[in-house]
Amino acid sequence: MNAPRMRTPLSKIEGLGSARAGTHHFWALRVSSVALVPLSIWFVASALAYVGAGQGPVAAYFSEPVNAVLMFLFIITCAYHTSLGLQTVIEDYFHQESVKITLLLLDRFACWIVATAAGWALIRMALAGR
Amino acid sequence: MSTPPNSPGPSARPYGRPLSPHLQIYRWPITMAASITHRATGIALAAGLVLLAWWLIAAATGPSAYSVFTTAAGNIIGEIVLFGFLWSLCYHLLNGIRHLFWDIGYGFYVPTARITAAFVFAASLLLAAGAFAVGLMVKAGLNV
Numbered sequence: 001m002n003a004p005r006m007r008t009p010l011s012k013i014e015g016l017g018s019a020r021a022g023t024h025h026f027w028a029l030r031v032s033s034v035a036l037v038p039l040s041i042w043f044v045a046s047a048l049a050y051v052g053a054g055q056g057p058v059a060a061y062f063s064e065p066v067n068a069v070l071m072f073l074f075i076i077t078c079a080y081h082t083s084l085g086l087q088t089v090i091e092d093y094f095h096q097e098s099v100k101i102t103l104l105l106l107d108r109f110a111c112w113i114v115a116t117a118a119g120w121a122l123i124r125m126a127l128a129g130r
Numbered sequence: 131m132s133t134p135p136n137s138p139g140p141s142a143r144p145y146g147r148p149l150s151p152h153l154q155i156y157r158w159p160i161t162m163a164a165s166i167t168h169r170a171t172g173i174a175l176a177a178g179l180v181l182l183a184w185w186l187i188a189a190a191t192g193p194s195a196y197s198v199f200t201t202a203a204g205n206i207i208g209e210i211v212l213f214g215f216l217w218s219l220c221y222h223l224l225n226g227i228r229h230l231f232w233d234i235g236y237g238f239y240v241p242t243a244r245i246t247a248a249f250v251f252a253a254s255l256l257l258a259a260g261a262f263a264v265g266l267m268v269k270a271g272l273n274v
Contacts, residue, residue, distance in 0.1 A: 048261060055192060055197070062186075079179065118186045124190040
């Protein structure tokens with residue numbers, strides 16, 4: 001026996017409904033937030049130690065492999081968490097489809113541009129003099 | 131269409147029926163203030179991420195680029211921005227942990243939620259002020 005068709009013709013042509021990824025956004029936000037708890041504490045402690053320091057000591061700090069990797073993780077996780085969080089804000093407040101889609105694209109693009117630029121800086125410091 | 135004749139839909143209100151009172155009419159419970167502050171600090175931290183990238187790029191570029199950053203960060207406006215960034219991070223971190231406890235089923239009892247909201251406000255201010263003070267001491271050359 002065939003399963004009953006629950007979808008209305010309207011829902012079919014709109015293409016909305018289950019995308020089979022309903023909890024992914026929620027879960028990804030939680031996973032990144034758990035990772036950010038220790039990473040944020042490490043970042044604040046590191047940054048505070050170099051307040052007022054010159055470029056040399058800061059670059060030397062990030063040329064250490066452990067610091068470079070932790071900072072890279074911090075930046076990537078921050079960008080991911082930020083893009084997901086801003087997505088929620090945009091979806092909550094912007095209901096006109098064209099505006100919403102444009103802002104969602106800008107959100108993703110901006111977050112990954114910032115993360116990539118910061119990642120480039122970290123690679124440059126990590127590989128300087130090697 | 132599926133819209134029943136008595137339902138004008140979300141945007142049209144041809145019957146002049148009363149609306150239910152919305153957010154601005156209520157006195158804010160502290161849990162509500164904590165919730166909207168979480169969102170506001172999250173947006174502030176998105177802007178802070180750009181400053182963080184600037185710091186790293188300046189440090190990777192060289193002494194003159196880095197001195198542009200430290201000059202901007204060292205004046206009073208820069209310090210206010212940095213303190214705002216620091217407090218936003220402390221608040222979003224502590225309230226984020228509060229959210230994670232909710233996610234595993236703890237802290238939903240309303241008096242508990244009120245107490246943890248007040249704790250997050252107070253502790254985030256204390257943490258940010260303490261961390262800022264440490265930063266000023268480091269800058270002044272004291273070893274802490």
